[in-house]
Amino acid sequence: MKKDKKFYRDSLKELKPYDPHELPYKIKLNANENPYGLPEEIIEEILRKAKNLEYSRYPNANSVKLSEIVSSFWGLTRDNIVIGNGSDELIDYLIKAFSEKGRRIITTAPSFAMYKIYSIINGSTFVQIPLSQSNFSLNEDKVLEEAKKEDSSIVFIAYPNAPTGNYFAEDKIIKIIEESGCLVVVDEAYYEFGEKTFVPLISQYDNLVILRTFSKAYSLASLRVGYLLSNPEIINEVRKVKSPFNVNTFSQLAAQAVFENKEILKDSIEKIIKERERLINRINELPSFKAHPSRTNFVLVEVGSKENTDLVYNNLLKQGILVQTVSDPAFSTSRYFLRITVGNKEENDILIKGLENVSKNRPLTRLIYKL
Missing domain, CATH: 3.90.1150.10 (Aspartate Aminotransferase, domain 1)
Known part of the structure; x- marks a missing residue:
């Protein structure tokens, strides 16, 4: 029988399955x-509460309890947050919501690999701006040159950057937020190791998104929990493409216990x-x-x-x-x-x-x- 391959996507031919x-x-x-x-006392709390979970029921669709705890800590509300299966899933949602096929997504080189992978999967054009060879600094003018092009949609900035490990100058990032005309996603996956953040600027800029994860400092890599902070309009668009019941009940419980005991x-x-x-x-x-x-x-x-x-x-x-x-x-x-x-x-x-x-x-x- 002749094998008809018309259902394969040409855009995925060069993409290899992610293999860690x-x-x-x-x-x-x-x-x-x-x-x-995780400290033993947090593990014990998780296991004690896990006995009372209703495992036959679907999880809370919007991770309401976890959303309330995290958002209130940052002086925000549930209208400012989306919980995801790690920040990876949230990157996918952002591209689905804000970058139609063929539109351009911009980031630095080098940077977090998943920006490129999800850009390709979603049919976006991926553009990288090389960092300085001498000190890995950000060339904001080059980023803006690309971002201001008509078909550009999202700028991803890892802060601090992975894999170089450095912070970019805050004024350069603010310039990109103010002048790019794009959604600017500041990925703060490693926030806890440097404690510099753009979260206080969410209310000031309507195109700013912050990404966070529980996989690094919070020791929950196995349970895949992350969150996204932004203004209610952005959050509403992300929720349109979010999978229903995307974060399982146990992960919600564990992340809640960790966040409530983060001082430990x-x-x-x-x-x-x-x-x-x-x-x-x-x-x-x-x-x-x-x-x-x-x-x-x-x-x-x-x-x-x-x-x-x-x-x-x-x-x-x-x-x-x-x-x-x-x-x-x-x-x-x-x-x-x-x-x-x-x-x-x-x-x-x-x-x-x-x-x-x-x-x-x-x-x-x-x-x-x-x-």
Whole structure:
């Protein structure tokens, strides 16, 4: 029988299924998770309340209790928030709601990979503006040049940026919000590790959206919970494309317990920040390694060539240490990086020892960009 492929989408031909490469490991430092996990007292509260859930019933369609708790903390209301299965789902909703097929979505290079993936899935044109080679700063004039084109719809700005780990200048982002004519999405997934935010500006700008996640500082990566903050008009449009019952009941319960007890999590966040600075300093003591400054729970490490990067990655893998390789030809065709999650002290010590072993056993070529 002749196979008719007319139902396949041409726009997806070049898109590969997302594969996080879940390899066996001793130490997992490739997904920017909280190495300390949830405190026992929060786990006990979740499990105690979970006994009374009605598992045969659909979840609350708009995660009302969680929405009220989170929005009120920020001085907002339920009309200012949408809860999603992680911020990934919310990125998809925003593109569905505000970027019709063929319209342009703009972000930086490098940046969070899911902006591109959901742009392609939804038929949008994806445009990247390279960051500065010297310090990963934002070129707001280039962003605005693209954003002001008639068919542009959304500008995504990760703040702090992933994978570079740095904040962009606040005045540059405000300029983009004020002058772009686009919806501007400020993705604050790593807010808790630097505590700089644009949330207070939601009432001032009608084109501003803030994204947050429970997967990083709040240790709920396995349950997939995120939220979106904006003005009621934007929220109403997002709800038009939101899947019904999108966040399951247990995830809503767990996220509520975590948010109500977030003060307890400050200890692990402070430990991560302290370990981050120690890790950066120790890596920078190694020849041919450059750990860039970070305001997140990961460190971007540069070891020169692609050969160097692959060598370090594979040697760590043999030692059971998972890290993430990073490259983006839209940023540079000659710079390659490792993104390393900040682990606990024991994990970081093992990582440093592993990097020392690589450096001793096979000297690396000179680092091109010693910034």
